[in-house]
Amino acid sequence: MSRIEAGTFPRQVIMAERIQVELVDDIDGSRAQQTVTFALDGIAYEIDLSERHAQQLRSVFEPYIEHARTPERTSRTTRQQEREExxxxxxxxxxxxxxxxxxxxxxxxxxxxxxxxxxxxxxSNVDAAVEEEVPAPQEETILGDRHSASERETEPPDEQRVPAVALPQFSSAAD
Known part of the structure; x- marks a missing residue:
């Protein structure tokens, strides 16, 4: 164990941290001045751009924006749908x-x-005698039912058989 001498206290280390965010143009890597948000086909995009690239993007969109209409305000529904999705x-x-x-x-x-x-x-196989292998009976598929030949011989006639899966019975409102 360490001994603390009288009048001395353990030192506390205090660190300061500064986080600095620098925008970088996503097109060419130069310094960006702004983040531009736009949407296309219902998907919103953000891109960090320099003034020059931001102006180029806006000039590309300009003829389309002139002829476009603003959609009805459904941002709450859209946000709610996005959260649910x-x-x-x-x-x-x-x-x-x-x-x-x-x-x-x-x-x-x-x-x-x-x-x-x-x-x-x-x-168990070490002491067992070698037995002749007997092939398993062939199974046949008849209208979706799989039965071996021995099972078919002991089955009741078709009218007494119960289907393996019961399907729901639907009736119309007129019934």
């Missing part, structure tokens, strides 16, 4: 990450189960 994108990103995480955990669990199963199968 941003929230939806964030929620979608989070959901995607959750799905990817669940898929990764499933892959890891299945590969661990396969690794755990391999030694047990090897031990």
């Amino acid at each position: 941003r929230r939806a994108r964030q929620a979608n990103r989070q959901l995607t990450e959750q799905i990817r995480g669940a898929a990764q955990r499933s892959r890891e669990r299945l590969s661990q189960q396969a690794r755990d199963k391999e030694p047990a199968e090897q031990d």
Whole structure:
């Protein structure tokens, strides 16, 4: 432990920080004097420009601005829509990450189960006699139903079968 002598105090270090923002022209890298905001196709853009480049941009837009009309004031709705879209994108990103995480955990669990199963199968196969492999029965697809031949023999007639998926029944207002 360090000992503090009488009459002395630990020194405090005080630092000052100054943040200085310098605008740089996004076109040529020279010093910029202003940030110009414009929108095209519903997307707002900002660009830092020198006086010369800002004037060039405005002169390019001038003939279009002369013939354009100002849209009705819907900035609140637009801002609200932008916020909702941003929230939806964030929620979608989070959901995607959750799905990817669940898929990764499933892959890891299945590969661990396969690794755990391999030694047990090897031990049981050492003493087992070699058996002749019997091919599995062929499965047929009939109108979307998949049944092996042995399953079809034991099934009740078609009129007694219950569909695997029940579809909702819709009725019109006139019914």
